[in-house]
Amino acid sequence: MMRFRFAPIPAALPATVPFTGPETLERRRGAPFRARLGANENGFGPSPRAVAAMARAAAEVWKYGDPDTHDLRHALAAHHGVAPENIMVGEGIDGLLGLLVRLMVAPGEVVVSSDGAYPTFNYHVAGFGGRLVKMPYRDDAEDPEALAAAAHRHGARLVYLANPDNPMGSWHPGRRIEAMLGALPETSLLVLDEAYAEFAPADAIPRIEPEDARAIRFRTFSKAHAMAGARIGYAIGPAELIAGFDRIRNHFGIGRIAQAGALAALEDRDWLAHVLAETAAARARIAAIARENRLEALPSATNFVAVDCGRDGAFARALLDALAQEGIFVRMPGVAPMDRCIRVSCGPEPEMAAFAEALPRALRALA
Amino acid sequence: MMRFRFAPIPAALPATVPFTGPETLERRRGAPFRARLGANENGFGPSPRAVAAMARAAAEVWKYGDPDTHDLRHALAAHHGVAPENIMVGEGIDGLLGLLVRLMVAPGEVVVSSDGAYPTFNYHVAGFGGRLVKMPYRDDAEDPEALAAAAHRHGARLVYLANPDNPMGSWHPGRRIEAMLGALPETSLLVLDEAYAEFAPADAIPRIEPEDARAIRFRTFSKAHAMAGARIGYAIGPAELIAGFDRIRNHFGIGRIAQAGALAALEDRDWLAHVLAETAAARARIAAIARENRLEALPSATNFVAVDCGRDGAFARALLDALAQEGIFVRMPGVAPMDRCIRVSCGPEPEMAAFAEALPRALRALA
Numbered sequence: 172m173m174r175f176r177f178a179p180i181p182a183a184l185p186a187t188v189p190f191t192g193p194e195t196l197e198r199r200r201g202a203p204f205r206a207r208l209g210a211n212e213n214g215f216g217p218s219p220r221a222v223a224a225m226a227r228a229a230a231e232v233w234k235y236g237d238p239d240t241h242d243l244r245h246a247l248a249a250h251h252g253v254a255p256e257n258i259m260v261g262e263g264i265d266g267l268l269g270l271l272v273r274l275m276v277a278p279g280e281v282v283v284s285s286d287g288a289y290p291t292f293n294y295h296v297a298g299f300g301g302r303l304v305k306m307p308y309r310d311d312a313e314d315p316e317a318l319a320a321a322a323h324r325h326g327a328r329l330v331y332l333a334n335p336d337n338p339m340g341s342w343h344p345g346r347r348i349e350a351m352l353g354a355l356p357e358t359s360l361l362v363l364d365e366a367y368a369e370f371a372p373a374d375a376i377p378r379i380e381p382e383d384a385r386a387i388r389f390r391t392f393s394k395a396h397a398m399a400g401a402r403i404g405y406a407i408g409p410a411e412l413i414a415g416f417d418r419i420r421n422h423f424g425i426g427r428i429a430q431a432g433a434l435a436a437l438e439d440r441d442w443l444a445h446v447l448a449e450t451a452a453a454r455a456r457i458a459a460i461a462r463e464n465r466l467e468a469l470p471s472a473t474n475f476v477a478v479d480c481g482r483d484g485a486f487a488r489a490l491l492d493a494l495a496q497e498g499i500f501v502r503m504p505g506v507a508p509m510d511r512c513i514r515v516s517c518g519p520e521p522e523m524a525a526f527a528e529a530l531p532r533a534l535r536a537l538a
Numbered sequence: 539m540m541r542f543r544f545a546p547i548p549a550a551l552p553a554t555v556p557f558t559g560p561e562t563l564e565r566r567r568g569a570p571f572r573a574r575l576g577a578n579e580n581g582f583g584p585s586p587r588a589v590a591a592m593a594r595a596a597a598e599v600w601k602y603g604d605p606d607t608h609d610l611r612h613a614l615a616a617h618h619g620v621a622p623e624n625i626m627v628g629e630g631i632d633g634l635l636g637l638l639v640r641l642m643v644a645p646g647e648v649v650v651s652s653d654g655a656y657p658t659f660n661y662h663v664a665g666f667g668g669r670l671v672k673m674p675y676r677d678d679a680e681d682p683e684a685l686a687a688a689a690h691r692h693g694a695r696l697v698y699l700a701n702p703d704n705p706m707g708s709w710h711p712g713r714r715i716e717a718m719l720g721a722l723p724e725t726s727l728l729v730l731d732e733a734y735a736e737f738a739p740a741d742a743i744p745r746i747e748p749e750d751a752r753a754i755r756f757r758t759f760s761k762a763h764a765m766a767g768a769r770i771g772y773a774i775g776p777a778e779l780i781a782g783f784d785r786i787r788n789h790f791g792i793g794r795i796a797q798a799g800a801l802a803a804l805e806d807r808d809w810l811a812h813v814l815a816e817t818a819a820a821r822a823r824i825a826a827i828a829r830e831n832r833l834e835a836l837p838s839a840t841n842f843v844a845v846d847c848g849r850d851g852a853f854a855r856a857l858l859d860a861l862a863q864e865g866i867f868v869r870m871p872g873v874a875p876m877d878r879c880i881r882v883s884c885g886p887e888p889e890m891a892a893f894a895e896a897l898p899r900a901l902r903a904l905a
Contacts, residue, residue, distance in 0.1 A: 174751050174778055175727075178644040181785050190789040194604040213600050225596035225795065229589045232799070233580050233764035237561040262629065265788050277545040298786050360542075384541050397600035400794025411541055418548050419665050421632050422557040427767025428592065428795055432599070 180278060180300040189294055193500050205498035206522035206529075211337065211367075211475045213397035214518035215449045217432065218442035221398065224435035228428040236427035243434045247405055250437060256410035257381040260433075262424055264366055264389045264404040267416075269295040271387065271406070274415050275360065276301040276328050283321045284331040285313040287338070287506030289364060292331050301328075308509060311469060311477070312341035319354035326358050333364035335371050338504040338514045340471030345377035352377075352385045360412075361386040366404075369395035369443065370450060371472035382409045392429075394474060395446060396436040401429040450474045453517035460527045464534055469512065477504070477512040484510035486537070493533035499526055547645060547667040556661055560867050572865035573889035573896075578704065578734075578842045580764035581885035582816045584799065585809035588765065591802035595795040603794035610801045614772055617804060623777040624748040627800075629791055631733055631756045631771040634783075636662040638754065638773070641782050642727065643668040643695050650688045651698040652680040654705070654873030656731060659698050668695075675876060678836060678844070679708035686721035693725050700731035702738050705871040705881045707838030712744035719744075719752045727779075728753040733771075736762035736810065737817060738839035749776045759796075761841060762813060763803040768796040817841045820884035827894045831901055836879065844871070844879040851877035853904070860900035866893055 176182070193210060197203050207214065216222075240260040248255040261267035268291065276282060278300030284292060286305035296303045304325050306317045313332050322330045332351070335342035352361060365388050368376055379386050387408035393399035403425060406413065436442075457476040458468035467479040480487045487503050491513055494501055503513045515526065543549070560577060564570050574581065583589075607627040615622040628634035635658065643649055645667030651659060653672035663670045671692050673684045680699050689697045699718070702709035719728060732755050735743055746753050754775035760766035770792060773780065803809075824843040825835035834846040847854045854870050858880055861868055870880045882893065 174776065175642075175782065177641055177782055177785075178647075181641050181782065184785040186781065186785065188784045188789070190605055192602065192605040192790070194608060195606050198608065207601065210602060212602065216597070216600050222596045222599075225599065226593035228767070229592035229596070229795070229799070230583070232589075232592065232767040233583050234574065235559065235577060235579065235760075235766045236769075238557055238559040239562050241561060241565065262788065262791055266791060269788060274544055274548050275542075280545075393602075399602045399790075400595070400599040402603075402791060402793045409541065414553065415542065415544055415548065417555045418544075418551040418553065421629065421636060422555070423559070423766075424629055424633060424769060426769045426793060426796065428596070429793065432596070 180298070184297060189290070196495065196500065200495065202498070204500040206518065206525040207500050208516040208518055208522055208526060209500040209502040211394065211473070211516045212399050213394055213446065213474055214522060215397060215446045217397040218436045218439035220439045220442070221396070221432045221436040225401070225428045225432040228431035232427055234427060235423045236425050236430050238422040240425055240430055243430050246434055246437055251407060253381040253407060254410065257407055257413060259406045259413045259416045260425055261404055261406065261416070261420065263393060263402045264364065264391045265291050266402070267389060267404055267406050268292050268362070269298070270416050270420055271362065272296055272299050272301060272329070273419055281325040281327045282329045282331070283318055283325065283327040285318065287504055287509050288313060288331060289333060289337060290505070308339070311339045311509060312336060312343065315343060315347055315351035316354065319351050322359040323356045326356065328358065328360065329362050330355065330359050331362045331364065333366065334375060335367045335472040337367065337473065339477050339509055340469060340473045340475060342371055342375045342472040344374055348377035349379070352379070352383070355385055363388040365389060366391045366394055367473035370447065370474050375472055381407060384409050387412060392433045392436060395443060396433070397446065398429070398432055398436060401432055402426065403429040403433045450517045453523060456523045457515050457517065460523070460530060464530050475514050475516045477509070477514050479512050482511060487511055487513050489537055490533055493536045494529055497529035497533055499529045551664060556657070563862065563867065567862065569865070571867040573885065573892040574867050575883040575885055575889055575893060576867040576869040578761065578840070578883045579766050580761055580813065580841055581889060582764060582813045584764040585803045585806035587806045587809070588763070588799040588803040592768070592795045592799040595798035599794055601794055602790045603792050603797050605789040607792055607797055610797050613801055613804055618774060620748040620774060621777065624774055624780060626773045626780045626783045627792055628771055628773065628783070628787065630760060630769045631731065631758045632658050633769070634756060634771055634773050635659050635729070636665070637783050637787055638729065639663055639666050639668060639696070640786055648692040648694045649696045649698070650685055650692065650694040652685065654871055654876050655680060655698060656700060656704060657872070675706070678706045678876060679703060679710065682710060682714055682718035683721065686718050689726040690723045693723065695725065695727065696729050697722065697726050698729045698731065700733065701742060702734045702839040704734065704840065706844050706876055707836060707840045707842060709738055709742045709839040711741055715744035716746070719746070719750070722752055730755040732756060733758045733761050734840040737814065737841050742839055748774060751776050754779060759800045759803060762810060763800070764813065765796070765799055765803060768799050769793065770796040770800045817884045820890060823890045824882050824884065827890070827897060831897050842881055842883045844876070844881050846879050849878060854878055854880050856904050857900055860903045861896055864896035864900055866896045
């Protein structure tokens, strides 16, 4: 018997904790992981200039962060060639996706995504009482045409697509996303998650005018800029939509250290180039490790690689557990047939070497 | 004509930005403030151990923060003599208040607060479609008995009370809050905002068992621990209620640097004692400055002082503007009769001296 009466929407949500961090897994196993390759974190680390800016900001942390995120927003606008009014900085893409769903989706309205795509987006849709319609992946990629068709059928308010995709690492050419925009009904807004955009080929990025009312795109400092623990990301979209966030967001919610670090990271193009080169090399390294073990790495435009284990989800799950026994933290897609894969994040050579050493042992343990 | 159709609740919210930070005011005036005394920030600064912990964590910021906030939550539980399951760490009290309203208040349900109390709480109530009933202050303090009576009349879901109070600095003995709990209807949960608790006399803190289903209390690292820009606070309450946050919170939303800093700050009791002593001295300093200018400082159990300017709200507003001209950032209560006051945050002596120098000039400018 519950002692508390929650509001109807949260009362109907699952009581279980939906996300488990690597620290929780480490506490359960009683030892730290040797290689933290499960959350698509970027072990090449943040720009030393960003680290220095954050360390300086730590002494000033008695001040709230600028609620207007003025300096960062203006720098981002210049970087993307849009107006500052087209940018909303938030507490990571996760935080911004929650605000977007709250802003746009009334209880019972339909949101379209792909079955196996980003669970946190689904969590927010359920959390605000939206009705989620999930389309299947096609050839290990989200299916833009099927998503647009579903948006028509259901009069969807939002349509989620990540390009490049997580968890598969696949990507579409930008022109295919542009074509998808033309195929959407007027009722629908494309939620274009570009968390991994910096890792992708240039032609994977669609050309979308910032005032195009059909799309809002999301970027983050968590991945290429290696600042996941700082909680800072941003949306790019039409000024009227961007201003909508001001009605509901936590205005003083974006940390002062995070803002200082993000600004310095954005300015350090050399470090970004270094990270992208290291990441590309690590993708090739993971593919080579997979090959040596007669597994197949799928092509990736991200900082992780989906490794096809050639069997079913139960096998991949068992391999994941065997790798965890070896001290290797990786994750896997949750939905068939993608769940034949494990998803390995790129990282520095010591972690890659640990994975290379552990994978054949884990496979043998299953044989 | 709007191009976007927002969901009904956000569509009905004001389109204006409700909060203005000091940086925005500085940009408008074209110069930085000499003294930043308007946001009850703690210019005595964070513990050097916390600064060092945050600087160390900056290099590790490529990792997400622990979504379980395990180490901090356990340390807070030990500190307060409660179970870890009685603690929820969040993105400042502001973030946690938003989650609480969303968890507990269905659209149209009533929430009781005081007219002139914390605007961000009201913002969240409106933001989730709650109906706010505001009771007047009495003798420059929130009125526990009137709030409880209003909760009965309206079947309120939540009743907000800050003890000590912001913006007036007044406080009630803990036993009066305990009595208020007994006077609440069964439908109502007391939202006890203790952001300033560390500054208050020990007997201002009510004794409330953590499993008492009538209350949830909120603490922060923004004030006494001087970490406003890190965005970290926590709730203490019954385990079942605390677990409710897990249904809707942004699980990876609490920054890694913030968690590391908060843990170090909590452990540095000497620094806290230093800050409390400095704050008490600054309160006396503000009172002396007020007296020298024939104004009256009200008693305060916080890190700010409400200074009664002896006239009406228009006069206090004009004084605020004149102080801003002098480079002094202070704020004021928004509602009569408390708006006869300006609210001055405690700070180090250079800021106190700047205020002492500017106040007579600002008063002369109005004469």
